Amino acid sequence: MNMKNNNLVSSYxxxxxxxxxxxxxxxxxxxxxxxAFFKDQDVFVYLSHPMVSLLHKKEAILSIKENLSENLVKFIMVTLANKRSRLLILILEKFLNLVRESENELEITIKSAEILKKPDIKIITESLNFLGKIIKVSHVVDPSILGGFVVRYGFNVIDASLKSYLDRLVDLSKMEMLKIRNCI
Structure with a gap:
């Protein structure tokens, strides 16, 4: 995203x-x-398409307005009228970041090979208490990591997965093989 769009997203x-x-x-x-609605359906593609008229975009939002407060509907209408619909998801995500920041929250994602039990999640979240934030957890199951877990928050990653450990072992063994070949 360019600087202009970043400023627009932040302003909105x-x-x-x-x-x-x-x-x-x-x-x-x-x-x-x-x-969730925009990501699970083609609605966002429709709303951000330049060939769809503003009237049709507004009608799409009005069709779900019973789930939204008046202020949010008005905000979306202004965003659409100002031809910023392609930035709408980014704006809404940035809004959530501002809310989390104001409430001293940190959203983390824990990826594991199988469903973690609550005590395991608690141990992981307690290890992040040094951050001084209220931690909100989303848990994703990804069997490809084989075991262990990967924690993501902000731009940080804590990778304690078996897959990454095995990948490092493979890399080390390749380096050792190269050393041996170079010595012969």
């Missing part, structure tokens, strides 16, 4: 954040609903 997200006021928690849930 801050505007929504400030307009939310005392209804921040409600707007947050509605934005989470919208993001």
């Amino acid at each position: 997200a801050r505007a929504l954040f400030h307009v939310s006021g005392s209804r921040l928690g409600i707007i947050r849930k509605e934005v989470e609903f919208l993001l």
Whole structure:
């Protein structure tokens, strides 16, 4: 994303954040609903398509308005009218980041080869207490990591997976083989 779009996304997200006021928690849930709605369906493709008229885009949003507060509907309408629909998901994600920041939350994703038990998740989250944040966890099962877990938060990754361990062993063995070949 270029600097201009980044500034636009931030400006729109801050505007929504400030307009939310005392209804921040409600707007947050509605934005989470919208993001799930946009990601699971072709609605976002439709809304961001330049050949779809503004009227049709507004009708699409109005069709789900019973799930959204008036302020959020108005915000989306302004975003559409200003031809920023292609940035809408980024704006809504940035808004959620602002909310999390204001509530001192950190969203982490734990990936494991199988479903983790609550005590295991608790151990992982407690190990991140040094960050001084309220930790919100999403858990993803990915059998390809073979075992262990991978934690992602922000731009940080803690990879304690069996797959990465085995990959490092393979890399080390290749290096050793090269050393042996070079000595012969």
